[in-house]
Amino acid sequence: MVFLVCPECDKPLDEALTCNACKVSYPRLGRIPFLYTEPDTALLDWRNRLNMAMANLEEQIRLTQPKQPPDLVSTRKRLQHLQAAYQDHAHELRTILEPLQVGQVRARETYLALKTRLSSHHGISTYSQNILRDWHWGDVENTQVIAHLGDVLKPVIKTSVKRMLVLGCGAGRLAYDLHQHLNCETTWALDTNPLLCLIGDAVTRGEKVAFTEFPIAPLNSELAAISRVLSLPQGREKEPGLKFVCADALRPPFRVSSFDLVVTPWLVDVLDAGVNTLMETVASLLKPGGIWLNHGSMAFQGTDPGQRLTSEEFSELSQQLKFEIVSCGDIELPYLQSPASRNRRVEMTYTQVARWPGPVSQLPRIKPQNFPQWLVADNHPVPLEPGFQQQITTTRIHSFIMSLIDGRRSIKDMAAVMEQQKLMPADQAQIALRQFLTTMYEEAVRFSGNNIDPQ
Numbered sequence: 293m294v295f296l297v298c299p300e301c302d303k304p305l306d307e308a309l310t311c312n313a314c315k316v317s318y319p320r321l322g323r324i325p326f327l328y329t330e331p332d333t334a335l336l337d338w339r340n341r342l343n344m345a346m347a348n349l350e351e352q353i354r355l356t357q358p359k360q361p362p363d364l365v366s367t368r369k370r371l372q373h374l375q376a377a378y379q380d381h382a383h384e385l386r387t388i389l390e391p392l393q394v395g396q397v398r399a400r401e402t403y404l405a406l407k408t409r410l411s412s413h414h415g416i417s418t419y420s421q422n423i424l425r426d427w428h429w430g431d432v433e434n435t436q437v438i439a440h441l442g443d444v445l446k447p448v449i450k451t452s453v454k455r456m457l458v459l460g461c462g463a464g465r466l467a468y469d470l471h472q473h474l475n476c477e478t479t480w481a482l483d484t485n486p487l488l489c490l491i492g493d494a495v496t497r498g499e500k501v502a503f504t505e506f507p508i509a510p511l512n513s514e515l516a517a518i519s520r521v522l523s524l525p526q527g528r529e530k531e532p533g534l535k536f537v538c539a540d541a542l543r544p545p546f547r548v549s550s551f552d553l554v555v556t557p558w559l560v561d562v563l564d565a566g567v568n569t570l571m572e573t574v575a576s577l578l579k580p581g582g583i584w585l586n587h588g589s590m591a592f593q594g595t596d597p598g599q600r601l602t603s604e605e606f607s608e609l610s611q612q613l614k615f616e617i618v619s620c621g622d623i624e625l626p627y628l629q630s631p632a633s634r635n636r637r638v639e640m641t642y643t644q645v646a647r648w649p650g651p652v653s654q655l656p657r658i659k660p661q662n663f664p665q666w667l668v669a670d671n672h673p674v675p676l677e678p679g680f681q682q683q684i685t686t687t688r689i690h691s692f693i694m695s696l697i698d699g700r701r702s703i704k705d706m707a708a709v710m711e712q713q714k715l716m717p718a719d720q721a722q723i724a725l726r727q728f729l730t731t732m733y734e735e736a737v738r739f740s741g742n743n744i745d746p747q
């Protein structure tokens with residue numbers, strides 16, 4: 293396993309994934325190396341996310357059995373169908389993620405309370421639609437993407453590729469298609485999400501995986517949930533040259549200057565770090581003269597407008613970091629179009645091919661910490677950061693307001709208490725309280741079904 297390095301110190305790992313310098317042995321999920329700088333914490337974090345998904349499924353199952361059965365026969369039938377499908381899906385997730393060694397599912401409240409690390413865009417099931425597009429819905433989308441990327445790579449990839457890396461590979465279809473299209477010797481497919489890595493690994497080795505689809509807008513009631521089987525497309529060969537690794541794209545466990553081609557598909561706008569961090573990482577991984585292929589959306593979500601780059605800025609930044617742009621341009625492509633759904637996305641994607649002239653020596657190897665030390669160790673003081681300070685204040689106000697709910701006080705009574713406590717004048721408090729309690733009421737209804745008395 294000489295090719296893989298320790299994500300902490302960059303020294304080579306041995307066959308057992310041990311770093312003799314750091315004295316750390318990294319785990320595997322099934323066949324897949326799990327190479328995070330703090331592997332135990334990262335494993336625990338993913339286990340929690342799986343448990344969160346399980347708890348959400350249990351909640352959905354409960355909501356399919358309302359105390360008062362719905363009036364419509366068709367709705368009753370659909371809820372029964374969904375109930376069975378949610379149970380099946382919980383079983384599927386447990387089976388696929390068995391290598392995570394899931395513990396007992398704890399109360400949903402605990403996970404909701406701990407949601408700071410369980411951001412919805414990194415949930416275990418966030419990319420379920422991508423999984424189904426890759427390995428079930430058929431070839432329409434996948435064929436268009438590979439045809440386009442094959443065309444843009446033609447002028448720069450003349451012979452077969454020795455080593456390719458796909459960062460943020462999802463369930464791996466593009467990595468698999470490119471690997472075969474470019475006749476690669478070895479391809480590493482890296483993603484942070486163990487569900488996606490485990491599915492990609494199983495399917496590209498010829499296994500079949502049961503995975504229920506819940507279309508966003510089902511075409512009819514029967515299609516509200518569909519039992520699917522993920523598998524290689526008909527007539528396509530399994531691919532032992534494609535290897536999956538579960539790790540952070542910003543701390544990839546590979547030797548510097550070791551890839552001929554690095555691909556970042558639909559990744560740049562979902563990362564927590566700035567784009568220049570990813571660009572520097574890609575540069576450090578490419579051999580001198582190696583190619584970087586970026587493809588996908590440019591829908592940056594962050595709050596900092598300076599970080600929400602347009603395609604021109606993206607290309608300018610690449611050049612500033614010494615990449616040579618070979619080609620760049622837009623193409624409209626279908627995206628996540630389930631045959632069972634009314635919801636059909638079309639995206640104007642941006643594709644950029646750039647060459648890294650090397651050498652890499654002037655680039656610092658970026659070392660983002662997965663978690664700060666006070667979160668990793670049990671005995672470090674938790675710092676009172678400005679962000680925490682603000683959260684503490686709002687949490688106190690929230691809990692004070694909630695403590696005023698005693699089954700007797702009205703909004704007017706509660707506003708009077710807030711005025712007595714010098715928090716707000718009563719007339720303003722009344723408006724603020726109504727808004728706050730409306731949100732709380734809606735959340736409580738969502739959380740507990742229809743258990744709150746609307747009287």
Ligand SMILES: C[S@@+](CC[C@H](N)C(=O)[O-])C[C@H]1O[C@@H](n2cnc3c(N)ncnc32)[C@H](O)[C@@H]1O
Pocket residue numbers: 419422459460461462463466482483484485488539540541542557558559562563564
């Ligand atoms: C929009 S999806 C695209 C997936 C796949 N490339 C595709 O085209 O279907 C973004 C992917 O990036 C992965 N991802 C997000 N942050 C990551 C990180 N820091 N390291 C590795 N993968 C990451 C997600 O798990 C997800 O699979």
